[in-house]
Amino acid sequence: MDTMQMTLYDVLRMVIAFLLVITIVFINALVMGYLERKVAAKIQRRWGPMEVGLQGWLQMVLDGVKIIAKQLIVPRDADRVVFRVAPLLSFTPVVLPFLVLPFAKNLVGRDINLGLIFIIAVSSINVLSIFVAGWASNNKYSLFGAVRSVSQNIAYEIPILLSLLSVVLITHTYSMQGIVAAQGTVWFCLVQPVACLIYLVSATAETNRAPFDLPEAESELTAGYHTEYSGFGFSLFMIAEYANMFIVCAVATVLFFGGWHGPFSGEYLGVLWFLLKVFLLMLTMIWVRWTYPRVRFDQLMNLAWKYLIPFSLVNLLLTALIVKCI
Amino acid sequence: MSGYFSDLITGSKSLLVGLGVTLKALVSPVVTVQYPREKIDVSPAFRGHIDLMKDETTGTHRCIVCLSCMKACPCQCITVEGEKQEGVKGKVLTLFTLDFTKCSLCGLCVESCKPHAIDFSDEYELAGFSREEFFYDLLKRVKERA
Numbered sequence: 001m002d003t004m005q006m007t008l009y010d011v012l013r014m015v016i017a018f019l020l021v022i023t024i025v026f027i028n029a030l031v032m033g034y035l036e037r038k039v040a041a042k043i044q045r046r047w048g049p050m051e052v053g054l055q056g057w058l059q060m061v062l063d064g065v066k067i068i069a070k071q072l073i074v075p076r077d078a079d080r081v082v083f084r085v086a087p088l089l090s091f092t093p094v095v096l097p098f099l100v101l102p103f104a105k106n107l108v109g110r111d112i113n114l115g116l117i118f119i120i121a122v123s124s125i126n127v128l129s130i131f132v133a134g135w136a137s138n139n140k141y142s143l144f145g146a147v148r149s150v151s152q153n154i155a156y157e158i159p160i161l162l163s164l165l166s167v168v169l170i171t172h173t174y175s176m177q178g179i180v181a182a183q184g185t186v187w188f189c190l191v192q193p194v195a196c197l198i199y200l201v202s203a204t205a206e207t208n209r210a211p212f213d214l215p216e217a218e219s220e221l222t223a224g225y226h227t228e229y230s231g232f233g234f235s236l237f238m239i240a241e242y243a244n245m246f247i248v249c250a251v252a253t254v255l256f257f258g259g260w261h262g263p264f265s266g267e268y269l270g271v272l273w274f275l276l277k278v279f280l281l282m283l284t285m286i287w288v289r290w291t292y293p294r295v296r297f298d299q300l301m302n303l304a305w306k307y308l309i310p311f312s313l314v315n316l317l318l319t320a321l322i323v324k325c326i
Numbered sequence: 327m328s329g330y331f332s333d334l335i336t337g338s339k340s341l342l343v344g345l346g347v348t349l350k351a352l353v354s355p356v357v358t359v360q361y362p363r364e365k366i367d368v369s370p371a372f373r374g375h376i377d378l379m380k381d382e383t384t385g386t387h388r389c390i391v392c393l394s395c396m397k398a399c400p401c402q403c404i405t406v407e408g409e410k411q412e413g414v415k416g417k418v419l420t421l422f423t424l425d426f427t428k429c430s431l432c433g434l435c436v437e438s439c440k441p442h443a444i445d446f447s448d449e450y451e452l453a454g455f456s457r458e459e460f461f462y463d464l465l466k467r468v469k470e471r472a
Contacts, residue, residue, distance in 0.1 A: 039352070041356075042351075042352050043348045043352050045354065046358045047358050050360065287349070288345070291344050291345055291347070291348040292344060306330075
């Protein structure tokens, strides 16, 4: 009877966590869509959305309603089933990592001891969904976008893994809560500045954000892999992109910026610090997007293979040496 | 290998400069004017359609019906008529119309006007639904303003 109660409790806990996570994903897309448009506007010294609601805050909600009401068009020569599956495939892997993110000391879906590996493994499914979408569209722009995305992700996943590993070498654990707990006094962005910088650059590339947004370079490929998607298919890709931003920034927060640590972060209040750090990082990503022009493909590859990977390898080796000596 | 580290340093420096430029733009005031709700002053060099100017001393227009604007107009869009009246020196203006559909805003009428009775107005919200809305009775307009 006792074990039965435990499993029931666990199932209930997971269901609630899942519902909360999906809510966070959708609200995050709304907030980030609004922030992106506002920050972009302010950088270009415009107003941005101003018409609906105070300062236009309802704009994204109305856009959502409009986009849901739109017709789902499947191109005639597309692979119908795969074409329909691809947006769902891009949405699923961005929801799962939220379950292991430590929002506060006692606010985490499930603290598994391989949390970091789980996040990296699940979020790399995203590139598969992009490739599936590009392939199923049966369109040269979509296919080019998909191929670019794959080669870009292969290049940038290596520095991400190497920079995260150099943190794991210090903490001796993959558990997200464990990594946060190890940063009670000093954040790892001070201990591992090179890894932190490499992670932030590669994470921008990993989420296909500007200046690394070659898979959806609108001047060359109309919209890249989601050219043929309309209505909710398109919006699922957009929601996934913003959720992906949240995940990479949350991982950066957990690994380099002390997670939920901060003044007055008790059992649950740490969530405010966590969200503050995540949103500051995401604002930085928006700021970067509206500052730099898109890189050329050879520049993209040069940056990864000539700079990020050697630097992260050296950093990893040095970290290993120092950890071993101490 | 040469230039590997110098590329890295100059590149990083220029990236930081770029971030500084956008940060400065982010905190500087917005330049967009929310047009229907707020308006900015029209430049004095703006050429609207012509209008009869009101003389502040007499409280009316200064037109002497010399018809030089009518003659100068290459589009023949100005019609001026006047008549002799008892006890008044010279002619008195009875009709001054502008067919703005034909006007090319060349300004020859304004240049030719010796008493400086006509000048460019600063009106720019001139959309209309019919041709007739652009046949202006300038005499009526100056009287309405008086």
